[in-house]
Amino acid sequence: MKPITILMIFIGCLAGSGWASAGSPSPTPQAKTANSSASLFQSAASAYERKNYPVALKIFTELAEQGDADAQFSLGVMYDNGEGVPKNASQAAAWYRKAAEQGHAKAQFNLGVMYANGEGVPKNASQAVTWYRKAAEQGDASAQFNLGLMYDNGEGVPKDASQAVTWYRKAAEQGDASAQFNLGFMYANGEGVPKDASQAAAWYRKAAEQGVASAQFNLGVMYANGEGVPKDASQAAAWYRKAAEQGDAYAQFNLGFMYANGEGVPKDASQAVTWYRKAAEQGDASAQFNLGLMYDNGEGVPKDASQAVTWYRKAAEQGDASAQFNLGFMYANGEGVPKDASQAAAWFRKAAEQGHAKAQFNLGVMYENGEGVPKDASQAVTWYRKAAEQGYASAQFNLGGMYANGEGVPKNASQAAAWFRKAAEQGVASAQFNLGVMYENGEGVPKDASQAAAWYRKAAE
Known part of the structure; x- marks a missing residue:
């Protein structure tokens, strides 16, 4: 009566609907030109780590006003997170900008995030791209990933899958799990690179091993279908389980299906x-x-x-x-x-x-x-x-009956015979019998006793 749904095959959408968030002040600051400045910064950083925000804020502010980029960035973080000061996105952006203009990569990245989300500054995708690019060119993996997303989605730059792949790859090679997943997706779908299931599986695996649930699910799909890896139901079930245990609904469904059918796990x-x-x-x-x-x-x-x-x-x-x-x-x-x-x-x-x-x-x-x-x-x-x-046989039989009796359509023996034949060829005994009758009487088909006998025999069997 009721069909069982087949195994759902699904390649997930791109990761990164949100942006990487601003981080904490760097625990390993850049070298200072003066020992006293470096010492003060270390004192502030230590205070921050101990959550002694008033002390950290005082020292960071003093250094930031003297032009120290690390302190400017750290002060931006404190305003961004509301640590020791009221949360203030506008002040955070202002301090990130001061550090960013001195070439501070993390500040450039965070300023890009602020523009992307319209926090503390007017939302401006083009400005977000500008600052992401500056940080990305200094090797910041989060900025490389976000710049890839901007090219992927055509935000602030013309949509360009090839450029998206370039920046995803740079971040992925530094171990960024979201970039590894997206790079796998690009290979799986042939976007910006030639379609290559093996490469897709390889990058999904890297992200999956870092715990990315979507990558774990997609790797499971690839094992289930034998795409880019040998077909292996037990491996598929293993990766579905990892994603399912993280709450991935698609993986939970597929794992349920594996148990229902005894594929890769005992039924x-x-x-x-x-x-x-x-x-x-x-x-x-x-x-x-x-x-x-x-x-x-x-x-x-x-x-x-x-x-x-x-x-x-x-x-x-x-x-x-x-x-x-x-x-x-x-x-x-x-x-x-x-x-x-x-x-x-x-x-x-x-x-x-x-x-x-x-x-x-x-x-x-x-x-x-x-x-x-x-x-x-x-x-x-x-x-x-x-x-x-x-091709639904019961409907073919009923439609033949409607033509035979002129119900809902003009009576038409030829059409009746044609639909009875379709149902009869699928083994519907009533259709086989009716087709035999039509051959016996020459209705809608040439009169043919041998054909009539053949169809009666099929119905009788």
């Missing part, structure tokens, strides 16, 4: 339910549908039609066609909900409009019988035809 319906539930509770429609199936069939949980309906509804309301069909079925049969033909038709229609063949057929039946909708042979034919054209 275990209870574990399948556990992981489907975790993903379902995060709003994953496929997991909600599959969890509904588990309740519907009593697999891994006690059979519970009411719970099945609950989860089908959640998925159906997100537009999942299979869930819409199953919810319609539950209403049609009064399973887990009061029997309601009108609701059944409404949900069958939603699934049918998405191309779900069984729903199209069922909606056709409801129009033919006037169940939940006004009786309308023409509408029945419309929906039977949609399902029949997708």
Whole structure:
């Protein structure tokens, strides 16, 4: 009755919807031109680490006003975070700028972040790019990653996948996990570089080993499909588990599927339910549908039609066609909900409009019988035809019947025979019998006793 959703294959979207955040004052300051300045800075840095912000603020301010770039940057951080002073993005940006203009890479990066987010300065993607570039050219990995994102998204610069790859690579080679993930994505999709599954897997692995859940999931997908790595269900399950344990809903769903089907792990319906539930509770429609199936069939949980309906509804309301069909079925049969033909038709229609063949057929039946909708042979034919054209045998048989009887369409024996044949070739016994009758009587086909006998035999078998 109800299909099991196949393993979802999904390559995640690019990382980096947010920006790397401003850091703490550097614990290893640049060398000072005067020993007294260096000593003062170390004293301030030590005070900061001890969270003695008043002392740190006093010394950093004194040094910053003397033009010390490290102190200017550190003072910017304190204003940015509201440490020892009221939080003040405008003051933070002002101090970052002073340090940035002296070539301080971390200040250049943070100033870029401020422009990107419109914090303390007007939002300005072009200025963000300018400051990211200055820091990136000094080797700052976070700035290289963010500059790659700007090229990737066409923010502040013309969109340029090749340039995005260049900057992602620089950051990735320094061990930046987000850049490693994005570089893997670019190789997986052939954006800015030739498509190369092996390289994609290699970069996903680097990010995955640093704990990036999206990379762990994508690496699992590559093992599941044998893309860039040998196909290995146990490795796929292992990487899905790592991502799933971090709360990645897609990984939770896929891990549930692996347990449901015994792929890469021992078959275990209870574990399948556990992981489907975790993903379902995060709003994953496929997991909600599959969890509904588990309740519907009593697999891994006690059979519970009411719970099945609950989860089908959640998925159906997100537009999942299979869930819409199953919810319609539950209403049609009064399973887990009061029997309601009108609701059944409404949900069958939603699934049918998405191309779900069984729903199209069922909606056709409801129009033919006037169940939940006004009786309308023409509408029945419309929906039977949609399902029949997708190869759904029952719909082909019913459509043949409509042509044979002139219901909803002009009577046409030739069309009746054509649709009966399609259903008959798929093994529908009633269609085989009807086609035999048509050959015996020469209706819609040339009269042919041997063909009639052949189709009667198939039906009889």
